[in-house]
Amino acid sequence: MIAIQTEDVDIGQLINAAKGRGVGAIVVFDGIVRDDDICEMELEAYEEVALKELEKIAAEAQAAHHLFSVDIVHRIGRLAVGENILVIVVSAGHRKEAYEGSRAIIEAIKAGVPIWKKELTKDGSRWVPGDHAHGNPHGQHS
């Protein structure tokens, strides 16, 4: 499952679905809204492009790290402290592939997928600064 959605995701269901023949390890990454003195977080995406990029990242990680399955669910909209922002579930034959594949996916998402976060505080709001890409098309995930 690769999705960008406002709804929360059932992580247990994703884990169960990832179990299968040959699977010896499942790694779950759950990025959540941290309590950085904020009230809520608002997430925005260039949805059509972001979804295609998530699909590409999943396919590349699956091939590079011999993963059996990859699920990526990125939430958008307004989220409270402690809510899930991003859930990545990968399955592989062994822990090494699963850990490395999961790490490659989160780093690629952070580097290039067009999604933004705005922190809403009691005094106003602030956009979370991203890494500068220098307008370089080669700065995209690889």
Add this chain to the structure above:
Amino acid sequence: MTIKVRFFARFRELFGGDIVTAVSPGTSFMGLVKEIAEKNPEGYEAIFDQNGAFREFVILMKNGKRIDCARATEIPVADGDEIAVFPPVAGG
């Protein structure tokens, strides 16, 4: 020619979201964005530096593919194109 220009995050707040505009044939990516930005001083300041070049952190896309800011003056826009202008991404 009709082009859709999409701004995201802080730029969306400055420009008010998607803009559909008519341009003459031969208009470059840079020319189009500048034409729109010049009507909005705060937006212009956010995207362009004092020499009129894209600020180094600005990311540009044409039909979902990134383009190099340095080539924005050479790349023409075509009827039906969707171009996007946004600040560095911060998902995950």
